[in-house]
Amino acid sequence: MSALYQMRYQGVAGVGHGAIYIGKGMIAGVDVTGARYSGTYAAQGSNLSGAVTLTSAGGALVTGLPVPPGTKVPITFSLPANFWGGQFQTVTVGGKPVQVAFDKIADIP
Numbered sequence: 001m002s003a004l005y006q007m008r009y010q011g012v013a014g015v016g017h018g019a020i021y022i023g024k025g026m027i028a029g030v031d032v033t034g035a036r037y038s039g040t041y042a043a044q045g046s047n048l049s050g051a052v053t054l055t056s057a058g059g060a061l062v063t064g065l066p067v068p069p070g071t072k073v074p075i076t077f078s079l080p081a082n083f084w085g086g087q088f089q090t091v092t093v094g095g096k097p098v099q100v101a102f103d104k105i106a107d108i109p
Contacts (some may be wrong), residue, residue: 002109005084005102007031011062011093021109033057039075049078054093063096 002023009016009031018031022041026051029037034057042051051074054061060067067073077091077100088099 003084003107005101006105007102009062009098009100010088011064011096011098013060014062014063016062019105020102021101021108027052033059037075041077043081046076046081047078048081048083049076051076061093062098063093065094065096072091 003021007018007020007023015031016091017042018029019031020027020037020080025040027039027041036055037052038055039050039052041048054073054075056067056069056071056073058067060066061073063072071109073094075091075093079089082087084102084104086103087102088101090093
């Protein structure tokens with residue numbers, strides 16, 4: 001499961017993409033806007049549940065919220081264990097729903 005993933009996301013105000021590492025209980029990534037992602041997850045039954053902090057590079061989020069550089073936005077999620085098949089899943093970004101899809105790039109031991 002420890003792997004690098006391409007992520008694609010869409011919200012009411014636009015779309016975006018980035019790369020994210022998910023493995024060994026941690027999450028780290030970056031997107032096309034320069035935002036950084038850092039967080040943790042845990043297995044809960046057949047799902048992965050976690051919390052991530054998005055640190056904004058400035059601009060508007062796909063939720064429509066304008067944020068200055070350095071703003072920290074909470075993301076929470078509960079994903080199926082096989083989340084990386086390219087299907088869109090709902091995550092919560094700053095209290096708003098965003099659709100995110102993950103495609104595995106490579107396993108990382």
